[in-house]
Amino acid sequence: MLLFSFAAGAGVANVYYVQPLLSAIGSAFSVDPGTAGLLVTFSQLGYLAGLVLLVPAGDAVDSRRQITTMLAATAVASAAAAAAPSFAMLAAALAVVGAMSVVAQVIVPLSASLAAENEIGRVVGTVTSGALTGVLAARTASGLIAEVAGWRSVYMLAAVLMLVLAVILRRILPRTSRTSTDSYGRVLLSTLQQIRRRRALRRRMALAACAFASFSVMWTSMAFLLSAEPYVFSEATIGLFGLAGIAGAAVVPLSGNLVDGGSARVAMTAFLVLLCVSWGLLAVGGQSLAALIVGVILLDLAVQGAHIVNQTTVYGLDRSASSRLNAAYVVSIYTGMTTGSLLSATAYQVDGWGLVCGVGGALAMVSLILWIAFETTRRGDLRRAGIKPGPGERRWSFPEIA
Numbered sequence: 001m002l003l004f005s006f007a008a009g010a011g012v013a014n015v016y017y018v019q020p021l022l023s024a025i026g027s028a029f030s031v032d033p034g035t036a037g038l039l040v041t042f043s044q045l046g047y048l049a050g051l052v053l054l055v056p057a058g059d060a061v062d063s064r065r066q067i068t069t070m071l072a073a074t075a076v077a078s079a080a081a082a083a084a085p086s087f088a089m090l091a092a093a094l095a096v097v098g099a100m101s102v103v104a105q106v107i108v109p110l111s112a113s114l115a116a117e118n119e120i121g122r123v124v125g126t127v128t129s130g131a132l133t134g135v136l137a138a139r140t141a142s143g144l145i146a147e148v149a150g151w152r153s154v155y156m157l158a159a160v161l162m163l164v165l166a167v168i169l170r171r172i173l174p175r176t177s178r179t180s181t182d183s184y185g186r187v188l189l190s191t192l193q194q195i196r197r198r199r200a201l202r203r204r205m206a207l208a209a210c211a212f213a214s215f216s217v218m219w220t221s222m223a224f225l226l227s228a229e230p231y232v233f234s235e236a237t238i239g240l241f242g243l244a245g246i247a248g249a250a251v252v253p254l255s256g257n258l259v260d261g262g263s264a265r266v267a268m269t270a271f272l273v274l275l276c277v278s279w280g281l282l283a284v285g286g287q288s289l290a291a292l293i294v295g296v297i298l299l300d301l302a303v304q305g306a307h308i309v310n311q312t313t314v315y316g317l318d319r320s321a322s323s324r325l326n327a328a329y330v331v332s333i334y335t336g337m338t339t340g341s342l343l344s345a346t347a348y349q350v351d352g353w354g355l356v357c358g359v360g361g362a363l364a365m366v367s368l369i370l371w372i373a374f375e376t377t378r379r380g381d382l383r384r385a386g387i388k389p390g391p392g393e394r395r396w397s398f399p400e401i402a
Contacts, residue, residue: 001111001123001126001127002126002130003168003169003172004107004108004110004111004127004130005126005127005129005130005131006130007067007071007103007104007107007130007165007169008103008104008107008108008127008128008130008131008134009104009130009131009132009133009134009135009137010134010161010162010165011070011071011074011101011103011104011107011131011134011162011165012101012104012131012134012135012138013134013135013137013138013141013158014074014078014097014098014100014101014138014158014162015043015044015047015097015098015101015138016135016138016139016142017138017139017141017142017154017155017158018039018040018043018094018142019040019139019142020139020142020143020146021142021143021146021151021154022036022037022039022040023036024146024150024151025039025087025090025151028151029086029087029090031087035087038091039090039091039094042091042092042094042095042098043094043095043097043098044098045095045098046094046095046096046097046098046099046101047098047099047101047102047334048331048334049095049098049099050098050099050100050101050102050105051102051105051327051330051331051334052188052327052331053099053188054066054070054099054100054102054106055102055105055106055323055324055326055327055330056187056188056190056191056323056324056327057184057187057188057323058106058109058110058322058323058324058326059187059320059321059322059323059324060183060184060187062175063106063110063173064169064170064173064174064175066106067103067106067107067110067169067173068166068169068170068173070100070102070103070106071100071103071162071163071165071166071169072162072163072166073096073100074097074100074101074103074158074159074162075158075159075160075162075163075166076159077093077094077096077097077100078093078097078155078156078158078159078162079155079156079159080093080096081093081094081097081155082152082153082154082155082156082159083152104131104134105326105327105330106323107127108124108127108128108131108311108326109315109322109323109325109326110322111123111124111127112124112312112315112319112322113315113319113322114174118260119260120256120259120260120312120315120316121255121256121257121258121259121260121264121308121312122256122257122260123256124256124308124311124312124315125254125255125256125257125259125308125312126256128256128307128308128311132304136243140243142154145157187324190321190324191324191327191328194318194321194324194325194328195328198317198318198325200313200314200317201314201317201325201328201329203370203374204310204313204314204329205328205329205332206332206370207306207310207367207370207371207374208306208307208310208329208332208333208336209332209333209335209336209339210336210363210364210366210367210370211272211275211302211303211306211307211336211363211364211367212303212307212333212336212337212340213336213337213339213340213343213363214275214279214299214303214340214360214361214363214364214367215299215300215303215337215340216336216337216338216339216340216341216344217340217341217343217344217347217356217359217360217363218282218296218299218344218356218360220340220341220344220345220348221344221345221347221348221353221356222241222296224348224353225285225286225292225353225356226241230287231289241293241296244293244296244297244300254305255267255271255304255305255308255309256308256312258309259308259309259312259313264309264312264313265375267305267309268306268309268310268371269371269375271301271302271303271305271306271309272302272306272364272367272368272371273368274298274301274302274305275298275299275302275303275306275364275367275368276361276364276365276368277298278295278296278298278299278302278364279295279299279357279360279361279364280295280361281294281295281298282295282296282299282357282360283353283354283357283361286353286354286357306367307333310329311326311329314326314329340360340363343359344356344359344360347359
């Protein structure tokens, strides 16, 4: 489980190495900041393509082969990025790195499928915590390595790490049997069919999209707030705020334990209420550093905790289709974060941090209202089906009413 956690973190970190390197890369290839920023876009587009085209295939192939092949491909693409002779070649290499970095989203459902039913939450929480830590550590590690040895060394070291992980996991991972005998094209199509058939999946996708949109609203405009009055912080100091996300990563295993213990629905309600409260503190944080820091910690904790409840529930709907279910769920997260970024940038430009907090708080309230509505409907469905809600629900005995 710890190896899965590290591998997931190291895999997803590849998407974020480029962010602190944009200035150095721009200087190296004599491109302006706007053009250099396209590297982030190429990485994200590659990641989205991987979610849609690669993650669902986990149900139709041997997961050990898929994971090790993707890690090896990431190593090759990272080495190509390190040696890129032109900006265009670097952008193409990073797009491939982004696509292969969805290996983390193959590892997480594999860990869930290997876990005992009463340990799914703990296992998913631990592995996801590793992925979140990778996201947090990537920017810091990338900046430090580049300062000492140059930006190309970041991708060369990443290539070596991915190759080592591919060899280790090839030896350690068990062979897995395919849970679907469909062709690749039919597996992709069945992902859409899973969304259409499973109301519980659609509900969790909606909750995740709103919660992560709220999350993205905050982080998109945070640098604007901290670089202006009354803070006027340096870029290095602003970067330290990302460490507040460690609180979110720390709560993830606890959230998984709550799911296993039958408290998933209580935990979900608490996390979404906390998300709404955090935006009140963030609004005050426009003038108070203490309120801002506490608000950031609470928002990260709330979003990541709710994410684990959602994700564990999604895996429990059909363990034979965990990769396809995960692909649909994560695409909803990506869509929410992209929407949140656009709303945040527009809001800050129109009326500053106050409007940003209004937009983020509204999205948090939508998440909570949707959850209350879903729960009310679900309980009504259970009563009509003659099923008494209780602790047994944690075993997902009634997946279509989850």
